[in-house]
Amino acid sequence: MTSAIDTARPTGRPSIILLGALAAAGPLALSIHVQSVPAIARELGTSYTSAQLTVSLYLLTFASAQLFIGPLSDKIGRRPVIFGGLVLLAVASIGATFAPSIELLIVARILQALGGCATLVVPRAVVQDIYSGTQAARMMALVAMIQSIAPLTAPIIGGVLDTLLGWRAIFAFLTVFTGVLGVWTVVALTETRPLEADGNSARWGEIFARYGRLLSSRTYVGYTLAFAAGTSGFFGFLAVGPTLIIGQMGFAPIFFSILLMLITIQFPAGNYIATRMTARMGIDRTLLWGAVIGIAAAIGLLALSPVPSLWAIMLPMVVYAFANGILFPNAMAGAASVDRRIAGTAASFAGFSQLGAGAVVAFTISALPTDSFSPYGFSLVILAVATLAGVSLVYSARRRR
Numbered sequence: 001m002t003s004a005i006d007t008a009r010p011t012g013r014p015s016i017i018l019l020g021a022l023a024a025a026g027p028l029a030l031s032i033h034v035q036s037v038p039a040i041a042r043e044l045g046t047s048y049t050s051a052q053l054t055v056s057l058y059l060l061t062f063a064s065a066q067l068f069i070g071p072l073s074d075k076i077g078r079r080p081v082i083f084g085g086l087v088l089l090a091v092a093s094i095g096a097t098f099a100p101s102i103e104l105l106i107v108a109r110i111l112q113a114l115g116g117c118a119t120l121v122v123p124r125a126v127v128q129d130i131y132s133g134t135q136a137a138r139m140m141a142l143v144a145m146i147q148s149i150a151p152l153t154a155p156i157i158g159g160v161l162d163t164l165l166g167w168r169a170i171f172a173f174l175t176v177f178t179g180v181l182g183v184w185t186v187v188a189l190t191e192t193r194p195l196e197a198d199g200n201s202a203r204w205g206e207i208f209a210r211y212g213r214l215l216s217s218r219t220y221v222g223y224t225l226a227f228a229a230g231t232s233g234f235f236g237f238l239a240v241g242p243t244l245i246i247g248q249m250g251f252a253p254i255f256f257s258i259l260l261m262l263i264t265i266q267f268p269a270g271n272y273i274a275t276r277m278t279a280r281m282g283i284d285r286t287l288l289w290g291a292v293i294g295i296a297a298a299i300g301l302l303a304l305s306p307v308p309s310l311w312a313i314m315l316p317m318v319v320y321a322f323a324n325g326i327l328f329p330n331a332m333a334g335a336a337s338v339d340r341r342i343a344g345t346a347a348s349f350a351g352f353s354q355l356g357a358g359a360v361v362a363f364t365i366s367a368l369p370t371d372s373f374s375p376y377g378f379s380l381v382i383l384a385v386a387t388l389a390g391v392s393l394v395y396s397a398r399r400r401r
Helices: 003-007 016-031 034-043 048-076 078-097 102-130 133-147 149-165 168-188 204-215 218-231 234-248 253-264 266-304 310-336 340-367 374-400
Strands: none
Touching: 016 048, 016 078, 016 102, 016 133, 016 149, 016 168, 034 048, 034 102, 034 149, 034 234, 034 253, 048 078, 048 102, 048 204, 048 234, 048 340, 078 102, 078 168, 102 133, 102 168, 102 310, 102 340, 133 149, 133 266, 133 310, 149 168, 149 253, 149 266, 204 218, 204 340, 218 266, 218 310, 218 340, 218 374, 234 253, 234 310, 234 340, 234 374, 253 266, 253 310, 266 310, 266 374, 310 340, 310 374, 340 374
């Protein structure tokens, strides 16, 4: 199935650092302003719920856009889709910087999500273009480690900029960051999209036919379910964390930023461990370990959620983030490897499933009472059970084969 594709594959290998930086742009834009949502609501004269739409609608748009970003990169190439995403992200960031109303800010955030989606999805396909098997999973983990710098540093960058210059400086920073990344990409990114045996790109009909075959694959569905359920729960924390920790507990926004950093730093730690585990035991066994650790963390958070202590929140979330770091690269590499000719499409649907689940969790949690973390803990348990179901489906498909 892959021999003709492999012979048409470019030999140049883009820098993993560049791919990780590109993948970081979307998550950076997502979370860099979360601690400023109350300030945005005050300045623009709107409710916290309306201002929170700058997070939840970003997630929803980001998720939906993946359904066409991946197939588009399979059809026209990786480079043009990434370049278009960077341009859109930069223009939208300028609009967000000067937005005079919550409505225009939300529109700018939606456009940011479209651009950030392209810079996140396509690098994952590039990894699958040039690596395979456990090596692809290890490289995906390295890209994820670099990508995780965004949620790790974004709250600190956003908190400092908000404190010193106000929330609009956050979006000005995103504009400059995207411009620098665009120049680097123009200079260093090569095209890696596989071509058909005749040297041409696949027709749209063939791309979507392969898409349909992916969705009928038990292996692909299992990897995608594990990826989506195992790594989407963190978005609920972004939705409910600020109002609980800042609003209910009375901590300063900068303290929430530090707390978020301490939690998210466990994700690259999990990525690093995943590179070692995958080399020794393969993708599927490493994925299983990530799922087991994740369900333990979810149960712990639900059990401790009535306790009025910051440690009762932080400790389970640290373990949960570590489990995410193990799950993420292995589930994504497994899903994208089912048919490497449409790696962009495969990565897109997996990402859509993840962020779609995250958006649903964020919407639901935002609408529930915010006097404790119990609703969020219950949602994590449900997602953890679904993760184990996905891993079980992968093992079942392997046994049948």
